[in-house]
Amino acid sequence: MKPIVAPFPTARFRRARQSEAIRGLVRENVLTVDDLIWPVFVRDGDGVEEPVPSMPGVMRRSVDRIAQAAVEAQALGIPAICLFPYTDPSLKTEDCAEAWSPDNLSNRAIRAIKAAAPEIAVMTDVALDPYNINGHDGYVVDGEIVNDETVEALTKMALAQADAGADIIGPSDMMDGRIGAMRQALEANGHRNVMILSYAAKYASAFYGPFRDAVGASGALTGDKKTYQMDPANSDEAIRLIARDLNEGADMVMVKPGMPYLDICRRSKDMFGVPTYAYQVSGEYAMMQAAAQNGWVDGERIMLESLMSFKRAGCDGVLTYFAPEVARILQG
Numbered sequence: 316m317k318p319i320v321a322p323f324p325t326a327r328f329r330r331a332r333q334s335e336a337i338r339g340l341v342r343e344n345v346l347t348v349d350d351l352i353w354p355v356f357v358r359d360g361d362g363v364e365e366p367v368p369s370m371p372g373v374m375r376r377s378v379d380r381i382a383q384a385a386v387e388a389q390a391l392g393i394p395a396i397c398l399f400p401y402t403d404p405s406l407k408t409e410d411c412a413e414a415w416s417p418d419n420l421s422n423r424a425i426r427a428i429k430a431a432a433p434e435i436a437v438m439t440d441v442a443l444d445p446y447n448i449n450g451h452d453g454y455v456v457d458g459e460i461v462n463d464e465t466v467e468a469l470t471k472m473a474l475a476q477a478d479a480g481a482d483i484i485g486p487s488d489m490m491d492g493r494i495g496a497m498r499q500a501l502e503a504n505g506h507r508n509v510m511i512l513s514y515a516a517k518y519a520s521a522f523y524g525p526f527r528d529a530v531g532a533s534g535a536l537t538g539d540k541k542t543y544q545m546d547p548a549n550s551d552e553a554i555r556l557i558a559r560d561l562n563e564g565a566d567m568v569m570v571k572p573g574m575p576y577l578d579i580c581r582r583s584k585d586m587f588g589v590p591t592y593a594y595q596v597s598g599e600y601a602m603m604q605a606a607a608q609n610g611w612v613d614g615e616r617i618m619l620e621s622l623m624s625f626k627r628a629g630c631d632g633v634l635t636y637f638a639p640e641v642a643r644i645l646q647g
């Protein structure tokens with residue numbers, strides 16, 4: 316696009332900013348409830364809602380309360396909810412078998428949501444970290460995170476989620492070959508319509524700190540995730556990863572974290588034109604909430620402005636802990 320600009324005063328840009336009516340008329344992007352995926356944390360128990368200290372306003376909920384939250388989200392018009400389990404340390408093992416147990420927290424929550432709020436799409440997380448004694452997304456053998464054995468385990472995990480009724484599988488593990496393996500397994504097991512939203516460009520980021528508290532993985536994690544998650548310095552590699560995952564059968568792709576990686580969202584959208592999502596992660600949320608709580612910024616305005624930035628960068632939607640709050644504002 317080549318911008319045509321008449322000289323001043325023929326062109327006065329401020330004409331287009333003079334009133335709310337005119338600003339609305341020329342606005343290029345809109346944020347709607349259809350753009351929201353709400354990540355939630357599920358824990359054991361009954362009738363439990365427990366605040367996550369590093370994420371003000373975010374709760375860990377027992378399965379019954381998750382179902383209730385899903386009913387509320389559905390009523391607000393939020394199209395999808397994404398489940399993350401806070402697993403009891405006693406269920407964490409080296410072989411991570413709890414990950415594909417049909418009755419693990421996450422799978423129980425999927426069934427409860429499907430029963431209570433059948434219209435909302437349920438998305439899952441596929442990675443071993445909530446079940447792994449050492450906090451990694453993959454199996455650790457002699458200090459190495461092994462790829463192919465992990466992919467086998469993740470495929471079983473994805474199938475168990477699909478069996479429980481998940482609509483969208485979200486592999487967040489960054490192993491190589493997992494999308495193809497999962498797509499094949501879903502096709503072979505009668506889950507033709509289950510979608511895969513690949514965490515295709517996921518960076519080894521310090522912005523995940525509060526999330527690891529929320530799922531109880533901070534204490535467990537030994538070392539870092541740099542041998543599987545991306546180097547924040549890379550951009551071309553993100554494009555290659557997204558192309559690879561699309562070729563292997565991903566229906567949608569994600570860039571994560573969100574705000575520090577808007578350039579990747581834009582590049583990806585321009586290049587592939589596929590449904591593209593960003594994850595506004597826990598650290599981004601925590602920073603904004605902390606500043607707002609101190610009165611240093613207007614919390615509601617930065618929330619809406621940050622979410623609009625994803626639309627401007629070409630995203631079709633955003634995973635955000637703000638989802639119910641934004642939906643309430645957007646619904647007036």
Ligand code: PBG
Nearest residue numbers: 442444487522523526596597598
């Ligand atoms: C784990 C996973 C992480 C997040 C989503 N899935 C953390 C990590 O990779 O360590 C982060 C989400 C957030 O920070 O909000 N597979």
